Amino acid sequence: MEPTHSWGPPHPEQLGWTLDRHILERQRSTPDATGDFTGLFQSIALAGRMIASRVHKAGLSDVLGRAGETNVQGEEVQKLDVLANQVLVRCVEAGGHVCVMASEENEDIIPIPAHFPHGKYVLMFDPLDGSSNIDVCMSIGTIFSIHRRTSKSGPGTREDCLQKGTSQVAAGYILYGSSTVLVYTTGDGVHGFTLDPLVGEFFLSHENIRIPKRGSTYSVNEGNTSKWSPGMREWVQWLKSDEAPGGKPYGLRYIGTLVADFHRTLLKGGVFAYPGDVKNPNGKLRLLYECAPMAFIAEAAGGAASTGTQRVLDVEPETLHDRVPLFIGSADDVADAVRHVS
């Protein structure tokens, strides 16, 4: 008896569409590509697989809880923050593809040891995003941003890191959730890859992600309402009323991990917000390794990202750990937010 269902097109896995192959295809179509970008991406993907392995058995290995120190952000550092940071630095520094790195967990730049070659790229990252969710088994992530160096040669400098979001070569994140998904863009399309832990490879699972022009959810920590500006309070009140677009209130979704809240917004539409408030006028999220990479992805998928007063990608960084308010997601939803809060 013939099966009644069609299996549809072969699954990407069957086509061998791994992340490596996707990056190699891009390299082949880039005139005078040197393979440096490919090598850097492979190092990042290796780090992601190593972090995923620890995250997904965190309860069984001694990586839960606090590391007993505070970082430059003045936050309690979790053991997994430290581990993820070390894994990324170790996986990338020897490859000769970067001249300097910067991390949420390091106050100053991370130099490349003198005995390794210094490459043409700059890598900045939030090694473990959503640290407060580690111990309760909620989704967490890693965020990365890649620039080309501005200095000529030799060891990279802080100025190499202090570049506007528009000059990113690539940006991406790894979401350690019900599955491990790596999403990246080089500005030309946004693509997602799901890790098959048994094979140890990321396979293409979300080709050319486009964010809907408008969604039906908003994502914000309403616990901060009393500290918001009147415009911010009005905007959220409006979304919760029958005057909201579509004539019915938006739903609230908030995990407290930027990577997870953004990934849902990217796939389903809607808007994520971490605004400034009376206590922290620039909000909580960091420009170089949280807001700018996410903004690069959002815009490449047809969405938008604003500080409330300007495009995130246009912000000129002054220090490695600058914070900016963030409104990111569907173009129409972000435009509504900016209209209320600016």
Ligand code: AHG
């Ligand atoms: P990190 O764990 O790297 O410090 O980032 C946490 C950030 C971000 O992931 C999330 O959107 C935000 O903190 C949540 O902040 P609140 O707990 O104040 O809502």
Ligand code: MN
């Ligand atoms: Mn973070």
Ligand code: MN
């Ligand atoms: Mn972090």
